[in-house]
Amino acid sequence: MVDPILSKEHLVTVVSEDHETSCWGCGLRLLHPANASVFKCGWCGAITDNYELKCDHKNYWWRHMRDRCFICVLIGFILFVICGGLWAVYPVVFSISYFCGIFHLTITGILSITTLSLFTLVAFRSAGTQPMIEWGSYPAVGKNQLENYTFCRYCLKPKSPRTHHCRTCGICVLDMDHHCPFIGNCVGAANHRHFIAFLISVLVSTIYVTIMSAYIGLRIWPPLTHRYLDHLSASSRSLPWRALQDVFIALISSAMLLSTRGLVLVYLFVSSISLEIGISVLLWQQLCYIYEGQTYLSSLSLRGGDEAGEKDCKNIFLFFGCPYPVSRLLPNFWNSPKRHKK
DSSP: OOOHHHHHHHHHHOOOGGGEEEOTTTOOEEEOOTTOSEEEOTTTOOEEETTOOOOOOTTHHHHHHHHHHHHHHHHHHHHHHHHHHHHHHHHHHHHHOHHHHHHHHHHHHHHHHHHHHHHHHHHHSOOOOOOOOOOSSTTTSOTTTTTTOEEETTTTEEEOTTEEEETTTTEEEETOOEEETTTTEEEOTTTHHHHHHHHHHHHHHHHHHHHHHHHHHHHHSOOOOOOGGGGTTSOTTHHHHHHHHHHHHHHHHHHTTOOHHHHHHHHHHHHHHHHHHHHHHHHHHHHHHHHTTOOHHHHHHHTTTOOOOOOOTHHHHHHTTOOHHHHTTSOGGGSOOOOOOO
16 A cells, blocks of 8 residues: 555656746746646746747738728828818808908917827837847846746747737737727837827817817808798697707708808718717727726736726826826815725
8 A cells, every 4th residue: 555645745756857848038947837838937037838829910911901091091081171171161261350260270280280290100100119138048137037028929029017919010019008000000108198199189179170160161051941930820749849840951951052161061060070979988098097007908907807006196197207296286186085005
């Protein structure tokens, strides 16, 4: 009969050659259990995944072309709003007064230059690459130098915990938030602030387009024929419905008499309203992530059980490069209440 204590010691001391692997970070030989697919180096802290397979870029060409098409469409839409708005508005604005015309051209020029400049920075600037570090050999890699680093099977380089590989761009992006097809680029550490500024600029520009297109459209709209006064003798219940019906018919009939400028203004009004809704939702979502000290991808990983960051307004000030002590000069309602940890 075999002693269970001796049998247990025998299992602990015997290590098979199949369980000995070299660390990709420092090159040292590691011993790990047979069923351990993911293990961490005790010297450099690098994490190795033996079962992680390298995926091919089958749809890389399609995603690249899709992003380029979205960029062309977005640039065309911005130019159409600028040129079409100027063409449809400037005769009416200058007919009101010379000062109104100059003021409108100044505001339009500032918003157009700001939006196009921010779009260029966001679309064509690098989203952020991680710094180069030594790896692969024990003398060059120090103690805990690659703590929680993983190996990117696409780039064949170390990947820090704050880095994510984008298969559309084909690079590892530092503090990656998401890949936006409309700008054809990732949103990361290097262009995240420009992306938020671009959203704010687009939102302000669309609000201005909405106001101007509505104001000018009302001035050049053909007169309506109010026929709902003929139904005053009808019952009180059917009067509101008939009045709305007649007003709607009058609007449709007068819209058919609109000139090309009027139709352009109607399109600008409807498209700007739709764009304002989408940009407002996206901007609010981004500001919420910044307030929580996260990105979109990090918020997805938090659903797996990781700890969430501290929610505070100082995250927003630090994100935009403003020192947090400066924010204390603002009113108290801008700062979140202090939290006491138990």
